[in-house]
Amino acid sequence: MKKLFNILLLLPVLTLFQCENPIDFDLDLVESKLVLQSLLTSTENVSVQLSASRFFLDESDKFRKINNATILLFKDDVIIDTLHRSAEDEGGYYFSDYIPQAGDHLKLQAAAPGFESVESEITVVALPNLVSAEVLDIKCRAQTVEWLISHQPYRTYIDTVIYYLTANITLTIADTPEIDEYYNIILYLKTNYIDGTSELTRFPFESKNIVFSSNEVNVDMFGGGEMAKNYNIFSDELFAGRNYSITVNLPENFYSYFWPESITKSQYLIVELHSVSKDYYFYRLTAAKAYNGMDMGGMFGEPVQVYSNVKNGIGVVGSYNVVRKEIKLNKSDADITEITEIY
């Protein structure tokens, strides 16, 4: 009996040597697919990127671009063009001379050796109807930071002045009745400098408007992680066929060179309203969810299926059109406060 017990005690140690083992996959899961990505708009000719998906255990750090494909462009089921590549490009880009028009029903069909052919259809969205865009409550906080170096003797170091701009922007949209529409808002600060150069700064924004509530937010239970807000994309589900006003505000702590008079000539806020296709809207929402859901390696989150409208393949073919308004920002309209903070 004693010998038996000694053997029993040794067995767990022996078996621990093989607690992890590789799993083999069926070949059909390993095979890669064509990935067709394109965004069509009425201001540019059709362009497409074609690449191959890779098996998730593939160790290459880049995706294979497909440069030997045949891509056909159909309009109302009639071939109108065969897309071409630029000779020096190896990035899987293909172009057509055709510039899509709103309402065009287009189809892209791609075939490449070693892959199943893929195709995707899209109707190009119309321009959105932006009735008005107003900028209100412009505030600027000119903050000087003073860093404490020592108490005895008391010494400080004064940092440069940082300008923080806040404002409320109200956009009024006239939604088209009986058509499901999807929108995107993008804001820029355009600064024209005294030396003749100009700079375009992308502005994030926040909003409590209900139309953005479907854009889910993930933070972890301990308050970690970043707010992943897709604030700029939304559907007309709640205001279909009506005029609707949305107020967004620039976040308080977004660093911007606003009115440093020594170098700035003029500044503009550029408000863009995009109409986007339903396919791109779903692709965008689900892709953002996929990125956000990677908390702790995705261990505690449900996996996300990213939307695709590419038959037999992966990716999205979407469309968009843009209306843009430029609003000059006048210093006299702004409420400016100067703050010095000591750290």
Next chain:
Amino acid sequence: MLRLFLKLRITTVQTFKLLKLLTPMNRIIIFLFLCALPFTFFAQNYTISGYITDGKSGETLISASVFDSRNSKGAVSNTYGFYSLTLPKGKVEVSYSYVGFTQSLRSFNLRRDTVINIQLGENNALAEIVVYGGTRQELGVKGSQMSAIDVPIEQIKTIPMLFGETDVLKALQLLPGVQSGSEGSAGFYVRGGGPDENLFLLDGVPLYNVNHAAGFFSVFNADAIKSVTLYKGGFPARFGSRLSSVLDVRMNDGNNKKIKANVSVGLISSKLNVEGPLFSENTTFNVSLRRTYFDILIKPVLWYMKNYQDFDKLNAGYYFYDFNAKISHKFDDKNRLYASFYSGDDAIYVNVKESGQYIEDGYKYESSFSQKIDWKWGNLLAVLRWNRVLDSKLFMDVTANYTRYRQDMGIGQKDKESSTDTIFIAKNNDISLKYKSGIDDYSTRIEFDYSPNPDHDIKFGFNPVMHTFRPGVQVAKETSNDIKMDTTMGNQNISAFEIAMYVEDNYALNSFTKINFGLHYSGINVQGKYYHSLQPRLSGRLLLSDKFSLKAGYAYMSQYIHLLSNNNISLPTDLWVPVTKRIKPMVSQQASFGAFYNLKHLFDISIEGYYKEMNNQIEYKDGATFLDPTSKWEDKVATGRGWAYGVEFLVQKTLGNTTGWVGYTWSKSERLFDRAGEVLNFGLPFPAKYDRRHDINIVLSHKFSKKIDVSGTWVYSSGNCGTLAVQEYSNPFNIEDYNYYYGYYGQLNNNPYHNGGESSLSHVEKRNNYRFPAYHRLDLGINFHKKKKYGTRTWNISIYNAYNNMNPFMVYSGYNYNMFGKGDGRKTLMKVTVFTLIPSVSYTYKFE
């Protein structure tokens, strides 16, 4: 009941109007009740009633048979051992029998209602062979109940288990139609249903969390248990509130003859069970305690680590315990009182402290850091039960009970720095986080068991429940030089009032046809909304011969609570939540049919088929996680439909030196979530998480002699489903740069190639698209018994996973190296096996 009916003064016209409102199945059930009424109320007979008990221990015997051979009429004792048999006036020959006990015969002239309490003695002729008793009368070839099985607790104790821990739930997972979760887990999935669709009753009261150690062990301590019955379909009307199964576990009352004790020492836990009379034979007690001692075993390792790492303090561990207690008192032949109590907790604790000091430029600097984790979760249950025999035909059971599941997690961290240098800014950070969730139920239940004649056994009852749900509340406190924060986040408590009432009749239409039919009504009032449903139940048996019967069953079920769980394993962070204005009750309809055959009184052979439809099932939406406290749980889930169907085959042997069963299940379970705003898998059907095509279970025990018995189990099942993104692809739209602190996001105003860079996205073709490798395992066990001076000692040696199959517990993508750095190093999907070949040994001493 007739009086009640008359009092309602429902006219014929009104009745027909009412019937028009009912579903066809409800009309059938009501029609059957009306047919049964004349038989029920106008027979002229006398009644023999009483309790049937084990003569050796005084324990009441459930489903013991009472049969009068002169009239060919019989009855079965109920859950509390009470029976009632109404017979015509005159000579009767009544036999009392229970498998494994000597039959007792009473012949007399029945001239009045008679009380006979019977104590059955053990059958010495059968002492050399194994006999496992059970509710065979109700569930076997001759019973009207289908899709139910009774696994004798003595047989459960012989099944070899992980670490030698006898486990009721894992034993039940070896039955056809029941599936486990992941490797080693006590997860419970019945006929394609979810883990929250099982009603676990301990002495008739629901337990919410039946797992210890993330599901590796269940809370049911076999030493404290008298009987275990599992219903998978054809549910009698007395059960409700869950869709997929009912597990009815009854605790031992306690020996009323003498005090007995049972001590067991195993690899990971020890158990103690004491039972006996208290002051007199009329009062008994039964107390069981089980506790693991992993936390104690690990102390030397921690002591070494503390000294090696130079910690001031290092204390950590994990344990769980179960405490069961029951006291019963018999006031007289008509009144009995029972008090049951269960408490079981899991606990993880970590307490680390380190400090240091140094001198620099003449200044003294001191720092200290401490971290504390205190995490407890578990159940508490208390039941007060009164049994009263109102008259020889009417038995009443009244209970008042409280059941609670709570989960409290506390994490604290203190960080201090100080110096004698006046410029140095002292630091004193104190952070604490608490996360609490749980559910509390207060309920009463009043039930009647009415046996007007041998052809009818009518049960009816009423059960109000007050639920309080605490679906996840977080409290965060931070105190430091600059910050003082005290915030509470999460969901508010939700109160809900649930009622249930039922009536059922187990009705013998003739010698070969028996049906159990009934209606179950339930409703819940939550957030000002009242949901309710009337649920018809029907189960019937057609006896084609003494050994062969056909059965069919139908059950409509409704469930008002859900369990939110992200994982395949049971975690204490899983949340119980009620239906709300937005989330409607889950409902199911299940039809089952089967054939039952008894071969030479040795083998019970059955084949059953079922089809189940489920509605308002919930699943987490894509990307949702319980770690996100900023959105309501309702926003994280989608509701949809599901269906499951399958065939189950079982051969069971409960008599002889060799006992056990062979079970096989073929099944399929799918889900469809296609409602607006709640679409999953692009609105297409997908396999349920535990959809498995094949399950084979073989359980065998053999008794060589009084001194040695052996047992073995072999299980095989198709692999579990999981969602695996097997392809990755280039995303040129840069939408991952969502965060405005880091740059651009959602570039839309250029063609893709103008955006520069690319990022990768994972492609998930379908939810639960990947099937893990098949699972199989062999467990072996041997028991050595020896009579000792004060009782019997038993050495048990078990081997779990005897041929060391590498079953996957979890998978991850990694590189193919083992712990010694050997392997081809390729990137691959690695399966982690938690339980390889695991031998265990335990020692039990049973004082007699």
